Amino acid sequence: MEQLSTQTQIDLLAAMLAIRAFENRISSVYPQQEMKTPVHLYTGQEACAAGVCANLEREDMIFSTHRNHGHYIAKGADLNAIAAELYGRTGGCTKGKGGSMHFVDTASGCMGTTAIVGGSIPLGAGAALALKMRKSSNISVSFFGDGAADEGVLQETLNFAALKKLPVLFVCENNFYATNSCVRARHAHGSIAARAQAFGIPAETADGNDAETVYRAARKAAAHIRAGNGPYFLELLTYRWKGHVGPDCDYEKGCRPKAELDEWMKRCPIELYAARLAARGVISQAGLDEMKKAAEARVDRAWSYALASPAPGPEDLLTDVYRAAGESA
Amino acid sequence: MPWTKVLIDDEDLKTALRKDGLRVTTYVNALNEAHRQLLDADPAVYVIGEGVDDPGGVFGSTRGLLAAYGPDRIMDIPIAENGLTGIALGSALCGMKPIFVHMRQDFLPMCMDQIVNHAAKWHYMTGGKCSAPLVIRALAGRGWGSAAQHSQTLHGIFTAFAGLKVAVPATPYDAKGLLIAAVRDGNPVLFCEHRWLYGFEGYAPDGMYEVPFGKAVVRKPGTQVTIVAVSLMVYEAMKAARELERLGVSAEVVDPRTIKPLDRAAIAESVRKTGRLLVADTGGVHSGISAEITAGACEDAFSFMKAPPARIGLPDCPTPAGAELEKAFYPGAADIVACALRLVR
Ligand SMILES: Cc1ncc(C[n+]2csc(CCOP(=O)(O)OP(=O)(O)O)c2C)c(N)n1
Numbered sequence: 001m002e003q004l005s006t007q008t009q010i011d012l013l014a015a016m017l018a019i020r021a022f023e024n025r026i027s028s029v030y031p032q033q034e035m036k037t038p039v040h041l042y043t044g045q046e047a048c049a050a051g052v053c054a055n056l057e058r059e060d061m062i063f064s065t066h067r068n069h070g071h072y073i074a075k076g077a078d079l080n081a082i083a084a085e086l087y088g089r090t091g092g093c094t095k096g097k098g099g100s101m102h103f104v105d106t107a108s109g110c111m112g113t114t115a116i117v118g119g120s121i122p123l124g125a126g127a128a129l130a131l132k133m134r135k136s137s138n139i140s141v142s143f144f145g146d147g148a149a150d151e152g153v154l155q156e157t158l159n160f161a162a163l164k165k166l167p168v169l170f171v172c173e174n175n176f177y178a179t180n181s182c183v184r185a186r187h188a189h190g191s192i193a194a195r196a197q198a199f200g201i202p203a204e205t206a207d208g209n210d211a212e213t214v215y216r217a218a219r220k221a222a223a224h225i226r227a228g229n230g231p232y233f234l235e236l237l238t239y240r241w242k243g244h245v246g247p248d249c250d251y252e253k254g255c256r257p258k259a260e261l262d263e264w265m266k267r268c269p270i271e272l273y274a275a276r277l278a279a280r281g282v283i284s285q286a287g288l289d290e291m292k293k294a295a296e297a298r299v300d301r302a303w304s305y306a307l308a309s310p311a312p313g314p315e316d317l318l319t320d321v322y323r324a325a326g327e328s329a
Numbered sequence: 330m331p332w333t334k335v336l337i338d339d340e341d342l343k344t345a346l347r348k349d350g351l352r353v354t355t356y357v358n359a360l361n362e363a364h365r366q367l368l369d370a371d372p373a374v375y376v377i378g379e380g381v382d383d384p385g386g387v388f389g390s391t392r393g394l395l396a397a398y399g400p401d402r403i404m405d406i407p408i409a410e411n412g413l414t415g416i417a418l419g420s421a422l423c424g425m426k427p428i429f430v431h432m433r434q435d436f437l438p439m440c441m442d443q444i445v446n447h448a449a450k451w452h453y454m455t456g457g458k459c460s461a462p463l464v465i466r467a468l469a470g471r472g473w474g475s476a477a478q479h480s481q482t483l484h485g486i487f488t489a490f491a492g493l494k495v496a497v498p499a500t501p502y503d504a505k506g507l508l509i510a511a512v513r514d515g516n517p518v519l520f521c522e523h524r525w526l527y528g529f530e531g532y533a534p535d536g537m538y539e540v541p542f543g544k545a546v547v548r549k550p551g552t553q554v555t556i557v558a559v560s561l562m563v564y565e566a567m568k569a570a571r572e573l574e575r576l577g578v579s580a581e582v583v584d585p586r587t588i589k590p591l592d593r594a595a596i597a598e599s600v601r602k603t604g605r606l607l608v609a610d611t612g613g614v615h616s617g618i619s620a621e622i623t624a625g626a627c628e629d630a631f632s633f634m635k636a637p638p639a640r641i642g643l644p645d646c647p648t649p650a651g652a653e654l655e656k657a658f659y660p661g662a663a664d665i666v667a668c669a670l671r672l673v674r
Pocket of ligand 1: 244
């Protein structure tokens with residue numbers, strides 16, 4: 001297998017470090033209770049977002065879910081604006097209207113995130129329909145979880161996307177849990193990718209904790225889609241370290257076995273990849289420390305911006321309900 | 330009567346109930362107990378929904394049921410609300426009595442087809458040959474930046490569908506009695522609970538009992554203004570009534586308890602007495618149940634009205650996330666007081 005360029009390898013690691021630093025910061029400040037919004041942390045799943053988004057152009061579009069931070073950071077969203085949104089400030093990406101579950105950053109192709117499980121699946125396909133109708137060469141991505149695969153809307157969307165050969169990449173991050181229900185308690189058959197195959201959509205199940213594996217799978221998928229062949233489906237096997245919502249873990253509440261979490265934590269996507277790059281001589285320990293510091297510094301700047309941003313007032317409550325006549329989108 | 334009492338603080342509890350040795354319990358415990366008694370009494374009853382077997386037990390309301398009744402009767406499901414509603418409904422048409430639980434009312438639109446096109450109409454479409462005893466519990470919540478897709482109160486719109494009943498219990502007594510009545514009712518019932526009520530305490534007997542559908546209750550008698558309050562707003566109305574009393578205004582608080590059927594007669598009777606109507610709802614004002622209650626009162630008691638009716642509820646915008654915006658979004662006792670004063674002066 002041909003080696004990825006040095007730059008790509010560094011970029012993958014940097015994206016994962018940025019996500020981890022952002023999520024860690026949330027975990028450390030959340031107990032202060034100033035961030036009054038639920039947080040669904042992406043910790044442990046970084047390789048999925050990093051590997052997929054590294055294959056996307058800025059004009060490609062993504063749609064995400066309640067667990068959206070990783071996708072947005074990897075796609076290049078403005079960290080300041082998403083940090084401020086967590087505090088409900090006017091400088092937030094939705095001016096305090098949407099909170100943690102509704103990040104948006106249209107400039108970087110981050111088209112919005114939904115808190116309704118499965119909602120992102122048809123939206124990504126619809127964006128692909130628009131791209132196709134407007135003869136754009138860009139593609140769109142629907143990110144969703146194994147829980148969303150339970151929803152009927154997945155089958156409806158897969159069928160239509162296949163029928164119309166839409167330029168959409170479906171990315172199902174199978175972290176084995178939907179809130180606290182294990183996938184084995186919800187799915188009669190193990191493969192989610194097989195559902196896409198049933199509609200004639202090429203699909204692949206890959207190790208979602210290995211950034212390079214994800215990158216290669218997504219690269220193949222994106223090339224297939226950009227060549228006008230229609231949709232592609234990736235099922236990425238991964239694991240979330242934190243509870244479904246909030247900065248704490250949940251095994252102590254009996255939600256999942258500690259041994260299972262430990263096993264996956266041993267397969268930390270960041271440590272795995274950093275070790276591989278070190279072995280290849282792509283980075284040194286000092287280089288890694290430097291990259292971590294840079295990620296922290298970005299997060300510091302985002303938090304300074306967020307905390308300096310004013311809270312909206314009651315006069316802002318009824319704005320943005322409708323787009324005003326003549327107002328541009 | 331202890332079961333009509335709404336207790337707005339601890340002082341109330343002590344004086345009203347504890348001194349009479351009546352059993353005091355929380356709303357969530359009353360619900361949990363209703364489930365257990367229903368499951369014990371009738372093998373056709375089962376509980377189904379996302380996380381009903383979870384250690385958290387849907388904020389405590391289904392806690393411990395899995396251990397007591399096993400996974401055949403306490404059933405977690407895939408996240409497939411519409412399909413599973415249809416499956417629960419199908420089982421109900423064949424003699425089972427499912428209680429389908431949703432952590433948030435925002436997930437109801439996912440099952441709209443099966444609720445609206447199927448459950449609500451099955452009895453009628455089959456000429457009364459098949460009944461559909463499906464009870465759907467749906468929780469409303471608010472706060473902590475849950476935003477537009479995780480804090481809706483949708484009870485009002487479901488009253489538009491003939492064939493469906495809608496309960497909005499405010500007290501532990503009603504939560505238990507209405508849930509038991511709902512399961513025994515034999516019709517599809519949407520049972521709307523406000524999460525903020527879960528910790529509230531009040532009187533509820535330990536045995537099985539039913540609260541009848543379509544019977545409002547006067548929570549506090551008064552002579553100058555009728556406040557019809559729904560769900561959590563009953564407590565806000567009671568606080569407001571106490572404040573109004575202090576200001577020399579006598580308010581009557583009426584809790585409809587179910588909004589379909591709606592006890593129009595009780596509301597009209599109160600308005601005839603007070604001559605003024607204020608409706609306080611946890612849902613939106615525009616096209617909400619407050620519109621139906623107001624229109625009904627106008628039809629029934631217009632000539633008795635000394636002031637135009639008024640409504641309090643959510644403004645016509647999606648729920649905002651930011652804490653400051655949330656504060657501006659949700660009305661409370663102070664708004665009710667101000668509005669009632671405008672009506673009487
Ligand atoms: C339609 C709908 N049903 C239920 C929920 C409650 N809920 C929120 S997240 C979640 C689990 C989602 O699991 P998955 O799609 O695997 O994503 P993950 O949380 O693992 O990232 C559920 C059931 C919801 N938000 N929307």
